[in-house]
Amino acid sequence: MARASALKTEVAALKRARILEHSRELFARKGYQNTTLDEIAGSLEVTKPFIYSYYANKGAILFEISQLGIACSLQVMNEIRAHDISPREKLFRLVEEVTVVTLQNQDNLAVYLREEKELDPDRSKEIMEKRGEFDHGIADILEDGIAKGQFDINDVSVTSKTIGGMISWVVYWYRPGGSQSHEAVGRMIADMVMKIVSRPG
Numbered sequence: 093m094a095r096a097s098a099l100k101t102e103v104a105a106l107k108r109a110r111i112l113e114h115s116r117e118l119f120a121r122k123g124y125q126n127t128t129l130d131e132i133a134g135s136l137e138v139t140k141p142f143i144y145s146y147y148a149n150k151g152a153i154l155f156e157i158s159q160l161g162i163a164c165s166l167q168v169m170n171e172i173r174a175h176d177i178s179p180r181e182k183l184f185r186l187v188e189e190v191t192v193v194t195l196q197n198q199d200n201l202a203v204y205l206r207e208e209k210e211l212d213p214d215r216s217k218e219i220m221e222k223r224g225e226f227d228h229g230i231a232d233i234l235e236d237g238i239a240k241g242q243f244d245i246n247d248v249s250v251t252s253k254t255i256g257g258m259i260s261w262v263v264y265w266y267r268p269g270g271s272q273s274h275e276a277v278g279r280m281i282a283d284m285v286m287k288i289v290s291r292p293g
Contacts, residue, residue, distance in 0.1 A: 108146050108156075110136060115153045116203055124154055124207040155215045158204035161197035162222045165190045165259075169229045179237030183289065184282045186233065191259050191278035201263045227252045234289065244291040255285050 114135040118127040129150055133140045147153050172186050194201060208216065230252040237243035245251050258281055266277060 104146070111143060111146055111153065112157055115150075116157050116199055119154065119157070119203045119207060120199065124150075124203075124210045151210075151212055151215070154203075154207060155211060155219075157200050158208070158211060158215075159219050159222070161194060161201040161204065162219060162226065164193045164197060165226055166222060166229075168193055169226060173229060173233070178242065179233050179240060180242050180286070180290075182233050183230075183237065184286055186230070187255065187259065187285045188275075188278040188282040191262060191281045192274045194259055194262055195266055195274040195277065198263055198266065198268070201260070205260075205263065223256070227256050230255055237289065242291070243289045245289055251289065254288075258285065 111132070115127070115132050118131060118135060122131075127150070129140050129143060132150075132153075133143055136142075143153075147156075168189050169186055172182055172189065175182070177185075204219075208219075211219070227249075231248050234243055234245055234248045234251060238245060238248070262277060262281070266272075272280075
């Protein structure tokens with residue numbers, strides 16, 4: 093019985109992923125407002141009731157696409173912060189690995205950044221709170237590094253937001269298939285961040 097239930101859950105997750113994939117492609121190409129549920133259903137070769145069995149409306153689809161990137165970033169951040177390593181190593185690994193996650197979710201984040209204004213206010217607030225949680229996580233690492241003499245920073249809040257912005261900005265300029273891999277870009281951004289926060293000498 094448990095195996096059948098697990099299989100059912102797995103199949104449902106695959107169907108939701110397919111809906112998100114086709115919706116994201118249409119939102120990216122046509123824009124959220126110019127994409128209808130009929131078009132999403134047609135792209136999937138299913139009926140609208142099929143989509144309604146997984147998502148209440150088009151806004152719910154946009155929300156799930158929008159929150160995927162930050163949810164993955166928070167997971168990575170929490171895993172790294174749980175390790176018993178120095179603030180320097182935590183910060184380097186966080187920036188490196190979250191940059192990779194950001195690039196892996198580049199299409200989702202590009203849709204979110206363009207269509208954020210279309211989100212329901214409560215859902216937009218939920219995503220902003222998660223982004224704030226991410227900034228606070230970076231700030232905690234920076235404060236720990238200052239206390240241990242590893243970082244030289246005048247304003248922790250501004251620095252944490254700047255680091256978050258450096259990571260997010262890769263969504264705009266990175267081109268898949270170019271000369272730099274996700275991992276190479278992650279290391280490059282992490283190196284830049286360490287030069288910003290490290291004590292001279």
